[in-house]
Amino acid sequence: MPSRAVSICAGVALSLAAWAALDPARGALAVLLAAFAVVAAGFAWLEGGTVSARDLTLVATLAGLAAAGRVLFAPVPGVQPVTVLVAGSGVALGPRKGFAVGAIAALASNFFLGQGPHTPWQMLAWGGCGLAAGLAKPLLRGRLAFAAATVALGFAFGAVMDVWLWYGFYPHTEAALLARLAAGVPFNVAHASGNLVLALVAGPELRRVLERFDRRSRTEVVWA
Amino acid sequence: MALAELHEVEFAYPGAERTLGPVSLALEPGEIVALLGPSGSGKSTLLRAFSGLVPHFHGGRFAGRAVVAGLDTRTSRPASLAGTVASVFQDPEDQVVMTIVANEVAFGLENLGTPPAEIWPRVERALADVDALHLWGRKTVELSGGELQRVCLASALALEPQLLLLDEPTSQLDPDAATLFLAAVARLGATVVLSEQRAGRVLELATRVLFVEHGRVLLDAPTAEARGWLAAHRPRWTDASVDSTQTSTRPGATVLRLRGVSHRYLPAVPLLDGVELELRRGEIVALEGPNGSGKTTLARISAGLLAPQAGTIERVGRAGYLSQDPGRYVVRETALAEVALAVGGHERRSQAALEAFGLGHAANRHPRDLSSGERERLGVAAVAVAEPDLLVLDEPTRGLDPDRKAELAAWLRAYADAGRAVLLVTHDRDLPADRRIGLCVESTQAPLGVPVAV
Amino acid sequence: MSPGPAAALLAAAGVAALLADRIWGVAAIALVLLVVCLRAPAQRRSVYLYGAISTGIGVLVLSPFLWSSPDGTVLWQGPTIPVVGPLDVTTTELAEAALNALRLTALALAFSAYALLLDHDRLVAAAGFARRSALAVALATRLVPSLERDAAGLAEAVRGRGVELHGARGYATLLSPLVAGSLERASSLAEAMEARGFGAGLPTRAPRPPWARADRLALAAVPVIVLGAALWL
Ligand SMILES: Nc1ncnc2c1ncn2[C@@H]1O[C@H](COP(=O)(O)OP(=O)(O)OP(=O)(O)O)[C@@H](O)[C@H]1O
Ligand SMILES: Nc1ncnc2c1ncn2[C@@H]1O[C@H](COP(=O)(O)OP(=O)(O)OP(=O)(O)O)[C@@H](O)[C@H]1O
Ligand SMILES: [Mg+2]
Ligand SMILES: [Mg+2]
Numbered sequence: 001m002p003s004r005a006v007s008i009c010a011g012v013a014l015s016l017a018a019w020a021a022l023d024p025a026r027g028a029l030a031v032l033l034a035a036f037a038v039v040a041a042g043f044a045w046l047e048g049g050t051v052s053a054r055d056l057t058l059v060a061t062l063a064g065l066a067a068a069g070r071v072l073f074a075p076v077p078g079v080q081p082v083t084v085l086v087a088g089s090g091v092a093l094g095p096r097k098g099f100a101v102g103a104i105a106a107l108a109s110n111f112f113l114g115q116g117p118h119t120p121w122q123m124l125a126w127g128g129c130g131l132a133a134g135l136a137k138p139l140l141r142g143r144l145a146f147a148a149a150t151v152a153l154g155f156a157f158g159a160v161m162d163v164w165l166w167y168g169f170y171p172h173t174e175a176a177l178l179a180r181l182a183a184g185v186p187f188n189v190a191h192a193s194g195n196l197v198l199a200l201v202a203g204p205e206l207r208r209v210l211e212r213f214d215r216r217s218r219t220e221v222v223w224a
Numbered sequence: 225m226a227l228a229e230l231h232e233v234e235f236a237y238p239g240a241e242r243t244l245g246p247v248s249l250a251l252e253p254g255e256i257v258a259l260l261g262p263s264g265s266g267k268s269t270l271l272r273a274f275s276g277l278v279p280h281f282h283g284g285r286f287a288g289r290a291v292v293a294g295l296d297t298r299t300s301r302p303a304s305l306a307g308t309v310a311s312v313f314q315d316p317e318d319q320v321v322m323t324i325v326a327n328e329v330a331f332g333l334e335n336l337g338t339p340p341a342e343i344w345p346r347v348e349r350a351l352a353d354v355d356a357l358h359l360w361g362r363k364t365v366e367l368s369g370g371e372l373q374r375v376c377l378a379s380a381l382a383l384e385p386q387l388l389l390l391d392e393p394t395s396q397l398d399p400d401a402a403t404l405f406l407a408a409v410a411r412l413g414a415t416v417v418l419s420e421q422r423a424g425r426v427l428e429l430a431t432r433v434l435f436v437e438h439g440r441v442l443l444d445a446p447t448a449e450a451r452g453w454l455a456a457h458r459p460r461w462t463d464a465s466v467d468s469t470q471t472s473t474r475p476g477a478t479v480l481r482l483r484g485v486s487h488r489y490l491p492a493v494p495l496l497d498g499v500e501l502e503l504r505r506g507e508i509v510a511l512e513g514p515n516g517s518g519k520t521t522l523a524r525i526s527a528g529l530l531a532p533q534a535g536t537i538e539r540v541g542r543a544g545y546l547s548q549d550p551g552r553y554v555v556r557e558t559a560l561a562e563v564a565l566a567v568g569g570h571e572r573r574s575q576a577a578l579e580a581f582g583l584g585h586a587a588n589r590h591p592r593d594l595s596s597g598e599r600e601r602l603g604v605a606a607v608a609v610a611e612p613d614l615l616v617l618d619e620p621t622r623g624l625d626p627d628r629k630a631e632l633a634a635w636l637r638a639y640a641d642a643g644r645a646v647l648l649v650t651h652d653r654d655l656p657a658d659r660r661i662g663l664c665v666e667s668t669q670a671p672l673g674v675p676v677a678v
Numbered sequence: 679m680s681p682g683p684a685a686a687l688l689a690a691a692g693v694a695a696l697l698a699d700r701i702w703g704v705a706a707i708a709l710v711l712l713v714v715c716l717r718a719p720a721q722r723r724s725v726y727l728y729g730a731i732s733t734g735i736g737v738l739v740l741s742p743f744l745w746s747s748p749d750g751t752v753l754w755q756g757p758t759i760p761v762v763g764p765l766d767v768t769t770t771e772l773a774e775a776a777l778n779a780l781r782l783t784a785l786a787l788a789f790s791a792y793a794l795l796l797d798h799d800r801l802v803a804a805a806g807f808a809r810r811s812a813l814a815v816a817l818a819t820r821l822v823p824s825l826e827r828d829a830a831g832l833a834e835a836v837r838g839r840g841v842e843l844h845g846a847r848g849y850a851t852l853l854s855p856l857v858a859g860s861l862e863r864a865s866s867l868a869e870a871m872e873a874r875g876f877g878a879g880l881p882t883r884a885p886r887p888p889w890a891r892a893d894r895l896a897l898a899a900v901p902v903i904v905l906g907a908a909l910w911l
Contacts (some may be wrong), residue, residue: 028781029696043811051810053303053871054281054864060814062862064821067855071822100814108818114729115793116786117692169737169778171771179740205854213861219283220238223298237872280868306875308797318863319870321813323820330884333875343884379874545838552828552863553835566839592862610840645748 006048009041028168034131035120035164039103042127046100054217055097061102062089062210067109074113078190082109083157084150084198085206090133091140092210098130117168118161125160129153147199148209154195158188226250226273227415228387235269235278237593244269244278244439246288251387251415253327258426258447259419260454260461261436262598263626267419268314270436271389274301274417275311288347291552295385307336314392314596317549325351325359325367329379336383346505351375351381353408355401366489368395369619370515370651377405381412388420389592392525392596393595395622396548398651421625422652427451435461436566465556475658476505478540479614479645480526485535487521496532497523501661505613508636508646510655513663519649520548520618522663526647527616541613548618548649550603551596559594559602560587565657566610578602580635582628582640597623604632608639615639618649629655680889681796688788690900694907695784701773703907704780711787718794726790734783741778742771777909809881817867821860829856 016034019026062085069081084106089096106122120132131150133140140146166180234245244266245471251257261267272278276297276409279286290297293308310332313319322328329347338346356374359367364375371397377488380388388409394402406429409416411438417434427433435443443453454462480503488495489607495518503509503526511519524530525537527545547553556562564574578584581601591602600623608615618676621629640646640658648657688711695707715723755766833843834851843849889897 025697026808028778028785029693032785033694046811051877053876056810057817057864057868058861060817061821061860063818064812064825067818068822073869075726098721100811104811104815104818107815108822111793111819112822114726115789116729116733117782117789119789165733169776170741170781176741209857209861211901213865216283216865219279219281221279221283222285224234224285224287275873277869277873280870302872303875303878306873306878309873311873313866313870313873315866317685318866321817321867321871321874323816327884334881334883335875337880337882340882340885343882347884365820365827383874526833527838529838542840543838544840545834547831547835547838550835550858553832554838554859555832555852565836566841607839612840616838 005042005044009037010043013037031164031167032117035124039120039123042099042103045084059097059100063104063108066105070109071112078187079194081198082126083129083153083195086130087133087150087153088206088210091137092207092214095131095134098134099127102130121161121164125157131221143204146203147196150195150199151192154192155188158184158191227253228292231289233273233290236285238283247441249444253415255415255432256414256430257432257434258430259417259434260423262653263623264595265436266439267436268391270473271391271417274389275309276300276305282599308385309387310380310383310391311382312376312391315551316376317552319376320364323363325362325364325375328364328375329382332379332383346382352376353381354378354405368516368520373397386414388414388416392419392623396619401515420621460630476643479505481538483536485525485532487532502592503645503647505643505645506640506642508657510648510650510657510660512660517663519663523616523618523649528553532547542608543614544607544612546603546607546618546620554591558588559583559589559591562602563593564605564610566606573609577605581605614645616647621650621652621655679896680893683893684796685792686900687896688792690903692785692788694903697907701777704777704784708780708784708787711784711791714791715787715794723794726794730783730786730790733786734779737782738775738779741775810815832856
């Protein structure tokens, strides 16, 4: 059943995206609804998995930690630990839980920092960070590779946020797109460098802690 | 036929020596079993074996079989046993799922597929059984320790299980609430296994007594017979009153003086109101009062960790404070390092402090892998090691067995006699003190929040 | 009003703002949402109002420069810049910019009203579908203030042992125990959930208070608002 929910949500998202492309005047509505649909597909995918109580509380706790970190860093524009934590969760726990941690962290932190039309996009972008890190797991074993990936994810995150705002509410010209991207550069550079520092300083420790808990959650019973 | 049966059960936590067993026993329907034993003897582990959480949730090595209402825990997961078995764990702080009290009590009922129309009435009945109906719409994070414990107990009672496993269920309840709860347990008609450190109250109720030591059952007998055995072999378990033959030396200079201290969290709900309190060197003072009367609040104010909204505090020297849930605030990775934190890493003093509280063997263990009682003692050691002039302990007897409690009492006496003051927050009348001060709540005759001598 | 219908009503208002093409229509929707937001306590709403209005102003100020409309009267003629093209502001451009700015503001206000006025806990509790995701979101949201409390509790526990923490470095030493502690607690919580039958079978839901008249009216209004905006505004 849940897999059907996933495909329905994904189909809705695709058709909304097509609508956005064909009717640029309604771009704002179409892409917003498409973002909601993709996020819904992600959650349906989550519901479909065999989520044990242990996975659920672990995901919620990581998302809560990321959200709290974001709230803590709120005074520093652009810099926050969410991307690194989400990418770390993706690598340690796999794409499904990585997505969940990212999406939930975005939603939860915005209850303290302010909900807005950016919420579904942040859920999508951070969920995507966790998903991507989870899929690229074998490549991200090393400390440097992981740090480089978080830098790339930082810029990708910024690009997603700038592009949707442009498509929804700015004139559909190259000039406007460039202006939007340029306006985002300071934040994105701050975000990416924050990621780099955090990933280098705390990355290995984060991985160690997460993998320990993941191992513990796969309890082994020896029946004698 | 037996409702629950352990057959030659042996268990070891992952990477540890055998903690439990071999244990064989059978529980008949309707029995109320008191589970007694020293701290760290395996009581909680034995209870987890009945609910299947050992070994399914914790992992480790398991031998023998546990069968509950015809379901073998080898094949049935804890969640599928949940309708038949209900557990209340030792630490209420770590088992709350929902944000609102009523939803918390309904959580288990919803999981088990209870018909919707029955849910709220059962929630209501369960909360009434622990005198907590007034907490219905409260947020769970804002409750006092005892209030939270009542909510956890209600969550288990609401499930109306055939087998109810209670791990030190009254450790933070005031005496009235404890009596009320035990009466509700007796009414339930289910098989109950109840682990307790303060045996007196429970022996009134229990039909059968188990005494566990080092993971084995030393005694399994009807209550009357068990009383005799306990009196002969473990006298402290039947008569827990610690003899305070050593009278205190004459109280010395004042360490703490509170004048007109008032504090409340919600403007509409009065709490502390004009509290006067004085503590002198050489004194042990116990602070009592019903759940939610503001004892923890007053203790934190006394230790200088919370500024009251009105009133003055004078304190001489340093203060040390042990919170009501010390297991929650573990800073270091080994017990030794945890204690050493307060003395700048001084190993010999730390080791001595661990020994003083019977934790010498656990110096290199992770604090999280200790039993609850061991963790409580670790908390006391970590605070006491720095020898503050004023030692404030919030419910220090939580999880302490009678022998440990006697040791703690003696240690506290010596500590005070060395010219320091101790403020104890406790429901435990067995812990001797020079003075007892009671906090009252609105409904009682004495004015609110004003200490009365007891 | 129950949280579900109220959220639906806000969503309808947001969608209507994006569907409406007449500037006064969008302005009216934004105004109504602003009035709704003003019912929240002053110190909480200021962040939201500032965010909603400032992004709108950004769109209004920037976009006329970023495209060139062939029609409309030219209000201001500037130099031609490489990449961006000729800098000028025409009435058409300004009208279009104002429409988009108002749409964005109205949408942001709809989200703000949701965050400011609806009890998120009750909404999540009321979610009949996706129970596990809803629970995870509720737990994560609850963890943020509880981490704050735990950090305070840890600092208090350390101070209660007579150890003073100095500066950012001192508090940074509490970070690792804080993270480890919350992960440990996650595991104890999971144990408690399992013991209470989480994931055992088909769960039921405790009945929520029935929808009042206002709730049913709100739900009925949702399609009216959306259709009305699409057809007439
Ligand atoms: N999760 C765990 N991992 C490893 N060892 C553990 C774990 N939980 C408990 N132990 C150890 O197993 C032994 C028995 O613990 P248990 O919690 O059953 O004791 P208890 O009788 O309930 O003690 P208390 O009265 O202090 O609660 C103790 O030595 C404890 O340190
Ligand atoms: N942060 C808070 N916000 C709102 N109310 C609170 C808060 N902390 C405590 N309270 C309330 O204040 C009252 C007193 O709490 P306190 O912890 O001092 O009680 P206590 O006497 O120590 O109770 P117990 O015996 O259960 O530990 C309780 O009713 C509690 O619910
Ligand atoms: Mg125990
Ligand atoms: Mg208290």
